Amino acid sequence: METAPDPRKAVWRKSSYSNGEGGSCVEIADGLPGIVPVRDSKTPDGPALTFRAAHWTRFVEALRGGSL
Template sequence: MASHDTDLSAATWRKSSYSNGTGGECVEIADGLPDVVPVRDSKTTDGPAVVFPATAWTPFVTAVTKGDLSL
């Protein structure tokens, strides 16, 4: 599991290509951090980030893309 105290002060964030353009459902991902993938709400950039272990990120994105996750 990723540490809750991961330093994200130097993170470079990018908006997900799956974010919509109407101001809702917007997430940003920080690339290039060793072993973790931080995700945050792009409307609240000073808010918290969820930090996923990098080993869990690819299977998560694959499941979302395939529609394998249900609400």
């Protein structure tokens, strides 16, 4: 039986596009197989959205490619 990754063990990192001036900041968590949690860095105790890793990869590729 496979168990789900535990998001409480997430190691969060801020987007390289975030600045130190309190602007819009996104953090993602690494190290959780198959999923990518995403949250607002200004509210670290708030909710996080969780995406399947493959879907997150396609989203980021679309951003980089200019199709979004």
